[in-house]
Amino acid sequence: MQIDRRQFLLTALGGPGLASRKPAPAPLLDRGFARVTKIADGLSVTIADPNKGPQCLSNGGVIFGRHAALIVEGHFQPEGAALEIEAARLVSKAPIMAAVDTHYHLDHSFGNLSYANQHIPIMAHVQAPALMKARYADLKGIDKAPLLAPLERKVAQAANPDDRRHFQSDLDGAKWMFDAIDTVTLAYPTQLFAAKDLPKRIDLGGLTAIVEFHRGHTPTDLIVTVPERDVVFTGDLLFHRAYPVSFDADMNAWHGVLTLFAGYGRQMRFVPGHGPICGLETVREQVDILDDLRSHAEKMIRTGASVDEAERRYMVPKRFQDFDVSPWNWTVGAALQGYYAALISVKPT
Numbered sequence: 087m088q089i090d091r092r093q094f095l096l097t098a099l100g101g102p103g104l105a106s107r108k109p110a111p112a113p114l115l116d117r118g119f120a121r122v123t124k125i126a127d128g129l130s131v132t133i134a135d136p137n138k139g140p141q142c143l144s145n146g147g148v149i150f151g152r153h154a155a156l157i158v159e160g161h162f163q164p165e166g167a168a169l170e171i172e173a174a175r176l177v178s179k180a181p182i183m184a185a186v187d188t189h190y191h192l193d194h195s196f197g198n199l200s201y202a203n204q205h206i207p208i209m210a211h212v213q214a215p216a217l218m219k220a221r222y223a224d225l226k227g228i229d230k231a232p233l234l235a236p237l238e239r240k241v242a243q244a245a246n247p248d249d250r251r252h253f254q255s256d257l258d259g260a261k262w263m264f265d266a267i268d269t270v271t272l273a274y275p276t277q278l279f280a281a282k283d284l285p286k287r288i289d290l291g292g293l294t295a296i297v298e299f300h301r302g303h304t305p306t307d308l309i310v311t312v313p314e315r316d317v318v319f320t321g322d323l324l325f326h327r328a329y330p331v332s333f334d335a336d337m338n339a340w341h342g343v344l345t346l347f348a349g350y351g352r353q354m355r356f357v358p359g360h361g362p363i364c365g366l367e368t369v370r371e372q373v374d375i376l377d378d379l380r381s382h383a384e385k386m387i388r389t390g391a392s393v394d395e396a397e398r399r400y401m402v403p404k405r406f407q408d409f410d411v412s413p414w415n416w417t418v419g420a421a422l423q424g425y426y427a428a429l430i431s432v433k434p435t
């Protein structure tokens with residue numbers, strides 16, 4: 087099955103969750119590709135809608151007090167980050183002190199150029215620039231055909247329609263990423279934090295934002311909590327009605343982060359990397375998905391199956407049937423590889 091780029095984005099980043107979400111009340115700005123809503127004093131949230139354009143792709147927001155405003159997220163294109171700047175200037179007269187990239191992934195950092203052009207510092211984990219260089223800058227302009235060839239071969243040689251669909255989703259994902267890499271003008275984060283520097287409490291003037299490091303989805307995951315408003319921006323540590331993208335993940339550490347989130351209490355509002363604002367139920371669903379993937383890995387290891395075999399044989403449980411699982415290798419495949427590596431390394435010889 088051929089899917090075009092728009093359909094890929096719909097399934098990979100938006101998914102059926104978008105269709106079922108309640109419209110946010112009275113947006114301050116609605117650009118189609120994203121909607122900015124003031125959800126509390128000192129807090130506006132930007133919810134991306136990949137159905138209507140790739141400018142944001144990821145969610146974000148502005149946290150503002152009397153003295154300063156802090157933007158969350160670098161988004162996918164400069165237009166997405168420009169929307170955050172516009173939102174910050176609309177809701178607050180305070181200067182924008184910085185923007186936070188929750189992690190180095192392209193849909194959370196490729197819009198940074200708008201911040202750089204306005205001399206807005208960009209905060210990120212200390213490893214983010216090196217990963218942006220290695221995974222993106224170093225691939226810019228090089229011939230991608232040899233990188234795509236193995237994926238194309240897998241599609242051509244797939245043994246059944248399910249495998250073909252999964253391999254095709256991997257190929258579409260790679261093409262989408264390479265296309266973005268070849269067209270982006272990267273702007274690297276400028277204010278870097280190592281684990282020892284965090285958490286960092288930022289007094290914005292009557293409102294506090296706390297930047298924390300929690301490795302899970304990538305080695306560079308930052309979350310931004312606003313304790314006085316019971317809101318947390320989780321980046322991609324939390325996926326809404328989607329299998330988590332896991333190719334940079336530490337699966338066991340991620341499980342621990344979700345357990346931490348689960349303890350935040352029922353009043354907490356989570357702004358996930360993609361999809362609508364959600365609550366503890368979404369955290370629990372993601373824990374259940376990780377547990378299901380882990381028990382599949384354990385079972386497959388017991389039977390002596392290779393990790394490729396385990397990936398092919400994974401069945402999405404009925405309860406998650408309408409969740410996004412795309413690209414298959416970025417989600418299911420990568421998670422199983424992570425569990426295989428962890429489980430086999432602790433197995434007695």
Ligand SMILES: [Zn+2]
Nearest residue numbers: 189191322331
């Ligand atoms: Zn990500």
